[in-house]
Amino acid sequence: MLMSTIFNNPTPSGKMIRLGRILHPHTGRSAVVAFDHGLHLGVIPGVSSPGHTLEQLAEAGADAFLVSPGVARAFTSVFVGRGAPGLILRLDWTNLWRGGDLLGSEEGRDTLIATVEDAARLGADAVLVYLFVGYEDPAVEAQQVGQVAHLAQACEQMGMGCIIEPMARGIRVGVDIYQAKYIALGARIACELGADILKTDYSGDSESFAQVVESAFRPILIAGGPKTATLQAALEMVSGALAAGAQGMFIGRNVFQATDPRRMMSVLRAMIHHNLSVSDALQQLE
Secondary structure, three states, rough: OOOHOOOOOOOHHHHHHOOOOOOOOOOOOOEEEEEEEHHHHHHOOOOOOOHHHHHHHOOOOOOOOOOHHHHHHHHHHOOOOOOOEEHHHHHHEEEOOOOOHOOOOOOOOOEEEEOOOHHHHOOOOOOEEEEEEEOOOHHHHHHHHHHHHHHHHHHHHHHEEEEEEEEEEEEEOOOOOOOOHHHHHHHHHHHHHHHEEEEEEEEEEHHHHHHHHOOOOOEEEEEEOOOOOOOOHHHHHHHHHHHOOOOOEEOHHHOOOOOOEEEEEEEHHHHHHHHHHHHHHHHHHH
């Protein structure tokens, strides 16, 4: 069903061509590296040499990268040529992820920093924006829904892939941000607003995440979140999401902060595209 809604459209379009550079045309799966952390957090381990890291992970098989406008402009060569990875442009910025020691705030706010037209000029295959739910002020949530809806409409007009990242992060959510019901709520809203692909949190186990997949009618790629405590935990997260029906990953710190980023990327790609088991993946990483 997912493939028929995206790639079997009787009228070919720029959007279908672009999405085919991110999702495998036959399986719909994808191994994407999220590399937009510097935009929100400044310099963290693994992002100090963007060009080198992007080239290294592209050679290891990354299907696409999520990057900021500045990185896309500075390191265009990574995305040029046959077989080059897809380009997903982050169109918004948030101060939510910064702690108090870095001038962050409890709930944070989000704003657009680029347009769909900017993404087209940069050669992007898709754009990506947050959709936060659970704000203390419901008017803030409504304003963001309107912003995301407007962007989704612009993507339709431009033939640009539209990826929405729904996340339950407002004060009303509390501490248990990974509840499947919250993730499913955001996923369905994002689909209804016009997302082609979703980037969502993982609920922690395959059984509960199946509820998220069932709530959506677009492909889901899970977010990797903070670096996991163990290598096995990262692999089990990807394996569990795939078993529940997810189509792949948007993983950042668990790749570019790994002991061997190139090998980690290669193994995750094999899990997504060739169903490599967790045990076999661990053996390859030892």
